[in-house]
Amino acid sequence: MRLISINVLKTGMVIGRQILNEAGLPLIQKDVVVTDGLISRLKQLDIQYVYIEDKISQGIEIEETVPIAVRKKAIKQITNAFNKIKGLDQKSASLVIEKQTKEIGNLVDNLLDSILNNEEILMILSDTLLYDDYIYQHSFQVTLYSLAIAKEMGYSESDLRTIGIGAILHDVGKMVTPSEILFKPGRLTNEEFETMKQHARSGFDILRNLHTVSLLVAHCAFQHHERIDGSGYPRALVDYEIHPFAKVIAVADVFDAVTSNRVYRKKMIPSQGIEIIEAGRGTMFDAKVVDALKKSVVHYPNGSILLLSDGRRGVVSKQNDDDAALPCLRIFEENNQLLNTTYQLNLIEEPNIAIEKVETEYILEVE
Template sequence: MRLISINVLKTGMVIGRTIWNEAGLPLIQNDVVVTEGLISRLKQLGIQYVYIEDKISEGIEVEETVPFAVRKKAVRQITDAFHKLKGLDNKAASLVIEKQTKEIGKLVDELLSSIINSKEILMILSDTLLYDEYIYQHSFQVTLYSLAIAIEMGYSENDLRTIGMGAILHDVGKMVTPAEVLFKPGRLTKEEFEMMKQHARSGFDILRNLHTVSLLVAHCAFQHHERMDGSGYPRALVDYEIHPYAKIIAVADVFDAVTSNRVYREKMIPSQGIAIIEAGRGTMFDANVVDALKKSVVHYPNGTILVLGDGRRGIVAKQNAQNSALPCLRIFEENNQLLKTTYLLNLIEEPNVSIEKVDTEFILEVE
């Protein structure tokens, strides 16, 4: 299967991967033949990319590192825990979260096990469609990215558990943010943004009173919007004032935000998200954390078409554990001509061949 833009999806194409909603229910099944009605529905849902099955991508598998069943269970658990906080003040919210920490800790262990036991670089395929549920999927995905980064950086098992707990709960303060601000589809006013920024402090106030988790978990919530150069909030901390765990979650938070579907902008593919983070390396974001992100997550998911500097076009067939930025491609086009026989090109073995661009709008003439 391969990834294409909704802009070039045509009737007669075949959906390659089931599209799910945040509740874990299938909206569009794989193997469904595309119709005009289906295209309209996908656009209404805000979907930018879909996977299709076709000749050049035959046999290419696209699977998330964490099985979908685990994702569904985890997001539901996060959703249930956070829903109980709505309408409560910080003190009451603390008491509710206190009762949840044992189960959240088990969830962190399960996610950690999934990542460590996987032989693949971390790949997350965000299928969130309902924007008012974004916070729960986001908390789940930030946890996966944070754990992958921390593993790459060599943190101990105990550290990983604390980082995982901090990542799951980093946005808990949003549960006491006014809904009209939290879910506003357009740009926030200055006053509304100031209200939104308070979620970091609210999260700290909720979590610092817990007796069952480290105080560092509260600092993850407090500091995940701080930036190395002092441009963050709520306290404009600089490099040495920010806890290393919060530096990890800050990178994971932004990376997931730009690579997920949002009502007010289109999602980016992972390589574009990494470029955004890379632009802030050493200024906004800790350089070591950025480097760990680049090593631990997939840049170009399987099924993505790449155009090379020499004009060849290929589809990502598998990942390279040695360098996630240089996958193995199935080359199917040279000099604007489709090849009768494709061949595999390992970009690690071709240092002089560059990636020119990602092409999600390529259409086979036979389609």
């Protein structure tokens, strides 16, 4: 199967991967033939990309690092924990979260098992269909990215657990942010943005009095929007003033934000998200954390069409764990001519060949 933009999805194509709704339940089954009505439905749901089956990608499989059942259970736990503090004052919210910390710790332990027992680079494939659920899915995905980054950086299991809990709870302050600001479809006014920025301090105030987790968890919430050049908020801290755990979560937070659907912006593919992070390497983001992200997450998901610098096109067939930026390809086209027989190309073995671009709107002429 291969990944294509919804913009070029056509009647008669075959869906290659089950599409799930916001609750993790099947919305569209694998092998369904695309109709005009189905395309309209997907566009209404603001789905950006789908997987289709065709001859050039036959047999290429896509599997997320964390199974959908684990994802569904984790997001449900996060949703339940966060919803219990809606409308509460900070002291009451602290008491409620205090009662949830054992469950949250167990959740992190389960995710850690998935991350530590899997030597492959992290692959997350998701669409957030309802913006009201974004915070919960975002918290889950930031946790996965944070754990993958921290694992790559060599943190101990104890530190990984603290980072994981900090990542799950990094946005807990948004539960006391007015929903009309949190989910506003347009640009925030200066006054609204100042209100939005208070979620970092609110999260710190909710978490700092917990007796069942480290105070570092509260600092993860407080500092995840700080930037090492002092351009962040709420305190405009600089490099040495920001805790290393918060630096990890800051990168994971931005990477997930740009690669997920948002109410005000379409999602990017992972390689585009990495470019955004790379642009802030050493200025906004800690260089070591950025380098760890680039090593630990998939840049080009299986099924992506890549155009190479020598004019060849191929579909990503598998990942190279030794270099996440250089996958293996199934070459199907040379100089705009389809090949009668495809062949494999490992980009690690081709140092003189560069990836020119990802082509999510590529269409086979025979289609």
